[in-house]
């Protein structure tokens with residue numbers, strides 16, 4: 867049991883029965899953290915698609931009104947779930963900030979491409995319609 871990497875520093879000073887309990891709780895945390903990573907990856911895939919759409923149609927990277935509604939909604943959900951709503955707000959703002967950075971980068975890189983080749987955007991739009 868003490869060789870389980872989940873034992874961490876506690877392996878050196880915690881009695882074996884308690885260590886076993888700690889390691890078992892940490893196994894659950896590992897699973898939860900893995901789902902968080904997968905959920906975040908899926909969320910970023912979805913927001914990347916929004917970023918491409920925005921860049922294609924010259925829409926602004928940020929939508930403060932959507933953010934406000936989404937934060938209010940998640941704070942209510944957090945409250946229901948006994949999660950600190952202030953923490954939920956900070957966490958969501960942290961993610962949104964990163965999403966906006968991605969959207970600005972997508973828009974900047976598409977701008978560069980379009981300057982080099984003016985036909986690029988039109989050609990992509992045509993290919994998309996054909997692929998539907």
Ligand SMILES: C=C(O[C@@H]1C=C(C(=O)O)C=C[C@H]1O)C(=O)O
Pocket residue numbers: 913916927928929930932933936961962965966969
């Ligand atoms: C993803 C979007 O872009 C931005 C990021 C948001 C988010 O991560 O929830 C919400 C609004 C926008 O500021 C969007 O407009 O839907």
